[in-house]
Amino acid sequence: MMMAARLHKIGAGLEIDRVPVPRMASNEILVEVRASGICHSDLNYRNGVAPVARLPITLGHEIAGVVARRGSRVKDFRPGEKVLVHYVSSCGRCSYCRTNRENYCKSYKMIGKDLDGGFAQYARIPAACAVKLPEPIPFEQGAIMGCAVPTAYHALRRGRVQPKATVVVIGVGGLGMHAVQLAKKTFHAARVIAVDRFDWKLNRAKNFGANGTVNAVTDDPIVAVGRMTGGMFADVVLDFVGSKETNQLGIGCVGKGGRLVLVGIGAKSMTVSPYETVIGKEMEIVGVDDHLKIELNQLVDLVRSRRLDLSHSVTHRIALENVNEGFRILEDENEKPIRVVVSTGS
Numbered sequence: 001m002m003m004a005a006r007l008h009k010i011g012a013g014l015e016i017d018r019v020p021v022p023r024m025a026s027n028e029i030l031v032e033v034r035a036s037g038i039c040h041s042d043l044n045y046r047n048g049v050a051p052v053a054r055l056p057i058t059l060g061h062e063i064a065g066v067v068a069r070r071g072s073r074v075k076d077f078r079p080g081e082k083v084l085v086h087y088v089s090s091c092g093r094c095s096y097c098r099t100n101r102e103n104y105c106k107s108y109k110m111i112g113k114d115l116d117g118g119f120a121q122y123a124r125i126p127a128a129c130a131v132k133l134p135e136p137i138p139f140e141q142g143a144i145m146g147c148a149v150p151t152a153y154h155a156l157r158r159g160r161v162q163p164k165a166t167v168v169v170i171g172v173g174g175l176g177m178h179a180v181q182l183a184k185k186t187f188h189a190a191r192v193i194a195v196d197r198f199d200w201k202l203n204r205a206k207n208f209g210a211n212g213t214v215n216a217v218t219d220d221p222i223v224a225v226g227r228m229t230g231g232m233f234a235d236v237v238l239d240f241v242g243s244k245e246t247n248q249l250g251i252g253c254v255g256k257g258g259r260l261v262l263v264g265i266g267a268k269s270m271t272v273s274p275y276e277t278v279i280g281k282e283m284e285i286v287g288v289d290d291h292l293k294i295e296l297n298q299l300v301d302l303v304r305s306r307r308l309d310l311s312h313s314v315t316h317r318i319a320l321e322n323v324n325e326g327f328r329i330l331e332d333e334n335e336k337p338i339r340v341v342v343s344t345g346s
Contacts, residue, residue: 037062061112064142
């Protein structure tokens with residue numbers, strides 16, 4: 001038996017249950033979870049903004065740990081090896097999977113949403129979803145490399161950010177803060193402007209590489225971005241919030257020939273005037289859904305070579321039995337969270 005934090009009812013806190021340790025299939029590994037990040041998506045699943053496949057279910061899709069056992073067909077991983085988890089479980093055979101676009105797979109299932117996830121002492125994982133985690137990288141950094149970092153990285157890649165570009169990041173929480181650092185240090189953007197409602201987030205964004213900041217409460221972001229860019233506005237705007245208001249802000253901040261990249265999950269539809277926005281300035285609207293396993297491997301190399309610094313990304317650490325406190329921290333701006341990580345204490 002093991003301990004697992006499971007969602008039993010939409011809108012309610014997770015319950016700490018005693019459940020059997022998962023049995024593996026021949027192509028799976030059993031991961032002893034050492035760290036699992038709490039993502040805003042987990043809040044959406046708990047609150048019913050995005051549906052889970054079934055109830056009860058073990059949430060947690062940012063997972064790092066140690067291989068405890070492996071199935072009979074698994075050759076790439078040995079017991080005792082450190083791994084992080086790519087939460088996209090796909091068929092591996094379709095045209096999308098064979099061209100490294102597994103997030104389009106028709107058999108797509110998400111670990112921690114459709115399949116039991118990492119808020120547990122052990123997690124059953126398809127071996128194809130595991131990525132080796134080099135020894136120098138801590139488990140908590142490996143965990144957030146399962147979503148908070150690669151989703152931001154994928155968004156920048158989807159936005160085709162080029163060196164010397166101007167990038168606006170709307171919402172500098174767990175994903176947006178990493179987008180700031182990646183845009184500046186990995187994609188070599190000339191100017192990165194962070195937009196948020198909280199000064200503490202904006203101040204932190206400066207430490208992560210932002211050249212300029214805009215408080216959306218005290219200033220008009222569209223006017224401010226226009227002023228900072230000499231009226232040229234942004235080559236790429238990334239919306240990590242997903243509200244109707246931030247969608248409109250994003251549209252207004254995109255310059256001619258630029259791109260609006262939508263990442264945040266919102267409950268309301270966005271309104272677009274084709275002539276005044278998309279047609280008038282040849283703007284592209286780009287969607288982002290998850291990330292790719294090849295990107296996880298690229299990020300591991302960046303962190304291992306110290307070209308990407310995640311040492312300040314985890315601000316709170318919570319024991320598994322206190323997972324609901326971790327949810328509260330993530331929702332409370334007074335706690336100033338970037339990423340909250342759940343530990344099994346192993």
